[in-house]
Amino acid sequence: MQLAVNIVVLSAIYALIACGYVLIYRVSRVLNLAHGELMMLGAYLLLATAASFAGNPVAAIAAAVVLSLAVGILVYVFLMRKMTGEMVLAAVLTTVALGTLLRGLMVLIWSAQQQYPGQALGFANPAIALPGGGRISTFAAILVVTTALVYGGLFVFLRFGRWGVRMRAAGQNPLLAAQRGINLHAVYALAWGLSTLTGSMAGMLIALDSGLTSSMTVIGLKAFPAALVGGLDSLVGALVGALIIGAAEVLSIQYIDPLLSDVVPFLVLIAMLIVRPWGLFGTREELDRV
Amino acid sequence: MRSLIVAAAALATGAFSPALAQDAYVVGITAALTGPPASTYAPAVDALRIYIDRVNAAGGINGKKVNLIIQDDSAEPSKAAANAKKLLTQDNVVLLLDASLSSTYAPVVAEAKGAGVPLVFASSVCPKEVYPPANEGQFCTTAFASTYDSRAALAFVKETAKEPVKIGFAAMAIPLSRGEMEFAAKQAPGLGMTALAIEVIPPPTADYTPFATKLKDAGANWVFSWAPWVTQVRTFEALRRLDWKGDYIAWSHLEAEGELKRIKDSRLYVVGANALFEDKLPIQKEIADAAQKAGGKYPPEQMTEGWIAGMVIEAALKGAGWPATPAKIQASMQNLKVDLKGLRGGPIEWTKDNHFRTKQYYRVYKWDGSKVALVKNWFSYDVK
């Protein structure tokens, strides 16, 4: 039972991070390799708002969420917008550069010390006993619920929302979308904002659950195989991919060698790239578009 | 941009003019001030800097100032190698310090050996070379030491446990920590304990629960961890979340005192060689005052390690006289005894073939419900 809980929690973490990769890729064909850094920035923003909204945790969290949305939009407006029309590789390398810059800045501002935003907000993190004998910490449970809500929300938004439909259209054919009067820059900015928002939420919840250090970015990178295994342009894919990667990691810890947990996501990724490079739920044409 | 040009010019002119002999003891240190493991090293280096500043303000050593040159290597071996080379060839240091991850040792040792300059490991784990018979050029002031630490921890477990002990181990996926946990697992049966699996945990892990689940499922009633603090404490917290009721013993790193107060769990023990600030010794008050005056970035209870390094370096330089050469300092360090005024159980004593200490002392602390309290007072092992 505990094994199942562990798989669900880890998968939820990966899924919440992975949907950020998918959102941006689906709309603008850019792979955001700074996602791990943006996610950590979200966690540090929470730490900052916790200090300025002392005694009002709800306001602090709300402020951090709004700020992270703004960060994503600003990244697009001031940086990635300049890369539209450039080689895809150039855009990806720009995100790599952005990641490097952010990592440096975060250490400068918040140092490399271990931090506890949960403590700063005055939250306890008691474990909840589940029927069937498993246990889950409060924030891990919140994270699972958040992931479910985020995915549910995104499905509805992309299916029925006015801007969601625009985002899908821009992803399918930017030229036609632009001719139909869709403001591509606004759509891209929205994608970056939402992606950073979901990533930041993952960062905040992980930090609330178990503390915050500057090595969190690596977790962002480990979630990235999940997005690819499922198919970079598919949200369902990201969910399923996260489940596969999470399960593979937890099971290899439990039954094979805990050390393998570091490489297993990438081994699954390589296997997938050999067998079905466009991912489980991705569209095949994607391969030729990049 | 202008400052960059100035810098480039400075760099270019510096290329052809070796640093002149200075009227001071030049000591260099390569340290992990940033990077993932920085929280273990940066406070110690800050403390060392404050200590040396204080020594200089009080007139220096043998009438000469100490020029401490700090280089950051962010725990990267190649950067550490370049730092060591620069310190040795450009700044002409007479003493080199390494306060960084163990993966930086190989290149730094190689550089120091090539230049014939003694090397002190301060706040970074003591390598085997400083145990008797010691390598002539390597010394260590750091509290933690492989094999002795495991012996101390296991001895404490044996003494404290009332039921038969089934002990699990949590290591970080770095060779040093893994090696130590393997050593401990081999020792445990000899003490009448059942040794369970060693969980080797990669440094950045999204969720520690899967590892904790394995320890709990194996039926451990004790867990011992000798790893960087992050791994030790997150594994413990994950275990508690799984409703594990056992006892946990971990190494008392710099962060330990603050963390014991944060976690408030009376069955989390920390074993270590440094006295915690809960003791309120006069020297600890002195450290706290000095830190406050110098505007130290870190809480004073994290500064013990760097302070001890400072005391030892001061004594070594004093013994070497003026003008100091690397050889004279090395000779001075091979016959050195520094009273640590209660910061540890006994003095740091270096001899010709022991560059660690002749007796290694340990203490165990835990949270007793209202404060950090001593569980077991100084007990020692002869270092042979």
Place this chain on the structure above:
Amino acid sequence: MSRGMPRASGYFRTDYAQDLALTQTRLERASLLAFAVMLAAFPFLATAFYLDLACQVFLAAIGALSLMLLTGYAGQISLGHAGLLAAGAFTAGILFREFNAPFWVTLPAAAAVGALLGIVFGLPSLRLRGLYLAVSTLALHFVVVYLGGEYESKRGYSTGIMIDAPTIGGYAITNGRVWYFVLLVAAAATLLICINLLRSRTGRAWRAIRAHETVAEALGINIAAYKLLAFVISSAMAAVAGALFAYYRHFVSVEAFSLFLSIQYVAMIIVGGMGSLLGALLGAVFVTLFPYLIEAALQQLPNAQSYAGVLFAVNYAAFGVVMILFLLFEPLGLVGIWHRVQHYFLLWPFKHRPVAGAGK
């Protein structure tokens, strides 16, 4: 992409021998000679620290050149370059530790392992392009580093594998100046190999693949073979650079080959200028010296010592900024700037090149 313009003010070649020559004008030969003399004189003037910097630049240059072949010419993106360097370094380290092999065994062995890994890294390129390929090389990087870490742990080299200096006829290479020349020769040899590869059928095939795969195939180029060849050659070079690094620093450990190192190599070819060997060299110089420049800049500020703790972070941030600035404003990199300066002087007092054909 900018084609390297001949340094003569026009195109004066009249036969193939002239076209094959590496230098065209007397000024070019003279400046090349002057540069060679400068390189030869440098170690006798510089301090040990600057010698070390020069050696680092040479090592980086070998790695950057090999990556430039792969990415800048053959158009295959790799984010796993550090993995290849690691493979070379570990080959040297393991052979030395386990069999006490001399360097004339370990260096070719490193090249062989690199070539083999090149096939492994290159296989996905037969099916994948662009991003997907980059990702597969990234994944392989993690696998290589994992294997290296396992070896270190299992054999108890917890603080890294130490390697003795290479010996030639009983003489151990430990002296910084000797190392300078060894690495200079290695870098120069790599450069020559690259230049000649690119002037041959292979180089032209690579460029064709990079420009348009389908067209290249229609021209009768065996795409699969040439792609794999690019990976094999580039990886073998990178592995040799890794092995040289191991000997130069006397140690091997996984921590020296982080993902950031791969990023640094990618940065070298971007900052230097894609599709130019000169760009790879300029990029290697720039990226290697950049952190020292930042450090020297911080030293100019008052109260310099207290910045030591933030230096790494400043370096990181500044490095990111520089990469972004180049990507945004100077996609041709340093070599683009270099060519603009050249054009300016070549065409002076005019501002624009003559209309195509008019100059012939």
